[in-house]
Every structure is written in C-alpha cells, then in structure tokens.
Amino acid sequence: MTSRRTQKAAEAIREVVGMAILRDLKDPRVRHVTVTFVEVSTDLRQAKVHVSIMGTETEQHLSLRGLQSAAGFLQSKLAANIDMRYTPKLTFVIDLGVKRSIEVMRILQQLRPADEVAADEAETDEAADDDLDEADDVADDESAEVDAANEDAVDEQAQHEDSQDDATKHHDAAEHRAAEHRAAE
Numbered sequence: 001m002t003s004r005r006t007q008k009a010a011e012a013i014r015e016v017v018g019m020a021i022l023r024d025l026k027d028p029r030v031r032h033v034t035v036t037f038v039e040v041s042t043d044l045r046q047a048k049v050h051v052s053i054m055g056t057e058t059e060q061h062l063s064l065r066g067l068q069s070a071a072g073f074l075q076s077k078l079a080a081n082i083d084m085r086y087t088p089k090l091t092f093v094i095d096l097g098v099k100r101s102i103e104v105m106r107i108l109q110q111l112r113p114a115d116e117v118a119a120d121e122a123e124t125d126e127a128a129d130d131d132l133d134e135a136d137d138v139a140d141d142e143s144a145e146v147d148a149a150n151e152d153a154v155d156e157q158a159q160h161e162d163s164q165d166d167a168t169k170h171h172d173a174a175e176h177r178a179a180e181h182r183a184a185e
Contacts (some may be wrong), residue, residue, distance in 0.1 A: 003042070010038040012082050013047050017090065018075040021067070029066030031055070036095045040088060045090035050095035060094055067092040 018035035032054040040050040051067065053060040067074075071090045078086040 001132055006040045006044065008043060009044055009082075009084070009088075010040045010047070012051070013040065013078060013088065014038045016078050016081045017049055020074050024077060025066075025070055025073070027066040027070055029062045030070065031059070032061060033063055033067065034098075036098065044084060044088075045086050045088055047090050049092050051092055052095050052098040064094055065093055080181050 014035050014037060017038070019031065020033065021033055034052045036050045036052050038050065040046070042118070053063045055063070071092070073182075075087050075090055078090070133151075
C-alpha cells in the first residue's frame with residue numbers, strides 16, 4: 001500500500017515531468033507523449049513514469065528512446081520545481097492502457113448494430129447536456145457564494161476603516177484637549 005506521501009510525490013512528479021515534456025523538451029523524437037501516471041519507490045529515489053505515446057510502434061519506441069535520453073534534463077527540471085531531499089531517478093515505460101481501451105471501444109462499436117449506436121449516442125448527448133446544465137448550476141451557486149463572501153469582506157473592511165477613523169478622531173480630540181489644558185496652565 002502506498003503512503004499518502006508517495007502518492008503526493010508521484011502526482012507532483014507527473015505534473016512537472018508532463019509540463020516539461022510539453023514545453024521544454026526540444027527533442028524531435030518526442031512527440032504526442034502524455035504522462036499517464038507515475039510510480040514512486042517508498043524511499044522516493046526511483047520514479048517510473050508511465051507514458052502514452054500516440055503513433056506507430058516505431059514512433060512510440062523512438063519517442064521512448066528520446067525520453068530516456070532526456071531523463072537527466074527532466075530530472076533537473078524536477079529538482080528545480082519540487083523541493084525533495086533526493087531527486088528521483090526517472091525511468092520511462094510505455095503505458096498501453098489507453099491504446100488498449102481505444103482498441104476495445106473500436107471492436108465493440110464494430111459489433112453493435114447501427115441503430116443501437118445511434119440510440120446510445122443520443123443518450124450520451126442528452127446525459128452530456130444534463131451534466132453541463134448541472135455544472136453550470138454548481139458554478140452559478142459557487143459564483144454567488146464568492147460574490148456574497150466578497151461583499152461581506154468589503155463591508156467588514158469598511159467597518160474596520162470607519163472604526164479606525166473614529167479612533168483617530170477621538171485620539172486627535174483628546175490630544176487637542178490635552179494641549180488646551182496645558183496651554184491654560
């Protein structure tokens with residue numbers, strides 16, 4: 001069982017390595033690569049990066065070799081972005097899960113009659129519309145809550161400024177009275 005610490009480290013490594021591959025890696029062999037997940041050893045010294053690579057088998061192996069040769073560069077990006085005692089040694093593995101699921105879906109769709117496919121697509125579209133409507137409602141509710149919280153914060157800030165102004169006026173008046181009292185003596 002992996003600990004919460006190793007899971008958090010794996011997720012952070014996935015994000016940093018994935019972004020570095022997209023933005024910083026200039027190797028022409030590395031194309032159409034997505035970091036799917038990362039396995040980290042319990043001592044956080046080894047990280048196995050699972051990648052999905054779209055393309056032919058030759059392109060996949062070329063991209064994998066490009067990633068392996070860029071491992072040092074990616075480790076330096078990792079060290080710069082994540083504060084860890086040890087920077088894990090990166091190894092790359094092709095994740096065939098995505099390709100297999102796409103292939104299974106293709107085979108299943110070939111086996112289904114055309115009218116079932118059309119009915120399922122209609123149901124899927126309707127469910128997607130319902131999900132979008134629900135997401136819009138949630139976003140509206142959250143937006144209203146944020147607006148209300150902002151208004152409360154503005155009101156509190158105004159009250160705080162008013163109380164500071166009142167305190168300053170009382171202080172100034174007290175100093176003025178003290179000055180008049182000293183002048184009268």
